[in-house]
Amino acid sequence: MERRDFLKSTCLTCTGSISASWLIQACTPQKYITTVPERGNKLVIKKTEFTLLKKGKPIQQKFILIKPDNTQFPIVIYQLKENEYKALYLQCTHQGCELTPHETMLVCPCHGAEFNIHGEVITGPADISLTSFIITTDHENIYVQR
């Protein structure tokens, strides 16, 4: 299958309920990869996917979204440092709604739970951290182990 990706141009901030802490985060398009190559049990994502071209200028994204074929919910990958990443499954641990990722946190539109970008609960009703994935890297790629 040919690799295909596109920019999700909807405003992620506007898809859930409104919270003041979200409003400071800009409505920026996010990279959303729908076909993710696999090697063994690892998803392979190029590090360059974090760079978005806007009017010909590169913009470094804090996170990207991937949606492998056989998962119900997307996975968000945050770049924590130059070669440090965190991958989180976007299913709320309260009652299973899909989370909305932002640059500094994830928010559940159903009952308002909030998680930090390490997947830890900030605000309930959720009381369990998000499912995360083991990540390894090389000079070119990020590997998300399933």
Ligand code: FES
């Ligand atoms: S399902 Fe996420 S807070 Fe209830």
